[in-house]
Amino acid sequence: MKILADQNMPLVEQYFADIGEVERFDGRQLTADQLIDVDVLLTRSVTQVNNELLAHANKLSFVGTATIGVDHIDTQLLNDKNIAFSSAPGCNAIAVAEYVISSLYALSQENARPLNNQTIGIVGVGSIGSCLAQKLQALNLTVLLCDPIKHAQGLLNEHVALDQLLAQSDIVTFHVPLIKSGEHKTLHMMDKARLKALKPGLTLINASRGDVIDNQALLEVMQAGADLDLVLDVWENEPTILTELLEHVRYASVHIAGHTLEGKARGTQMLYQKFCELKGIEATKSLDEFLPVPAITQATLGQSFNEADIARLVHLIYDVRRDDGILLRDLANNGFDSLRKNYPVRREFSTLTIQGDSSQLAALAQLGFTVAN
Structure with a gap:
């Protein structure tokens, strides 16, 4: 065979x-x-x-x-x-959810803006979107969910329509399949009209398919002065991406959110x-x-460990800024596909076992870390 x-x-x-x-x-x-x-x-x-x-x-x-x-x-x-x-439905759901969480904490640190009390909208509540929503229960965030297909099937009671979600959210993250036609088309779901209507200061994350956001329209909106924080892992026309857009993106990567x-x-x-x-x-x-033992397997928390320290553990395992740096440094010389092929080994939160006396253990377990009994 x-x-x-x-x-x-x-x-x-x-x-x-x-x-x-x-x-x-x-x-x-x-x-x-x-x-x-x-x-x-x-x-x-x-x-x-x-x-x-x-x-x-x-x-x-x-x-x-x-x-x-x-x-x-x-x-x-x-x-x-x-x-x-x-x-392989669900195979990389944890990885993509952790990519988003790493991005949220990095933005929170750099913008000096706590995640507490922000509203995040998740568009697409399949394997990845539902995994992310579950993990985000550990944080003091309001979570809005948009998935008209699941809502029509009676599988999502709390569905919020897309335009309402965009208006109400501080952060919006996309986890939809690419659907090119029909009632639930996702191709250019974020077209120029929607992009222009986004409120200032919004964080827009796309780790689904590049064609969900009209990249040329996004470039034009950003060049016109839109105040948006962009986290883009996927791009239209991969591997020949719109490189002019890179200077407007806070964290950019080469379609590796699930890797x-x-x-x-x-x-x-x-x-x-x-x-x-x-x-x-x-x-x-x-x-x-088959999986090798990771470089760091255990962490012991002191009594002073608090909610603000969770970001340090998240970034100990994975910091999205590493991948942004790799893309910006090496894209011109190596190309999109080469960077993707040679992506550095990345592990999941569960590879780190947490022990110690901290009120944050339950939150860490919800995020996916392994908590020692």
């Missing part, structure tokens, strides 16, 4: 080498000829799985994407060709488990076998 896997997917050999021969590919350069005699295709979001790519896929029986989003996959085509498909070691590896594990289920193979391997 021949297994073709994106070069940026971790642990594929560890999970799949016993099943077949693993060969790696560049996600943006994959051609139809490379799929000749391939049984399994494991991809990420940069590869468009469409009729053109599958033109010579004579043996393909399974396609898996180690991502939550599936807008890069022609699922109807796979169904028509009787090719099994699986995505913790745990988040990426969970995606691989989920595809392995689904493939084994479909083929009647016993799934015997688990993530704990």
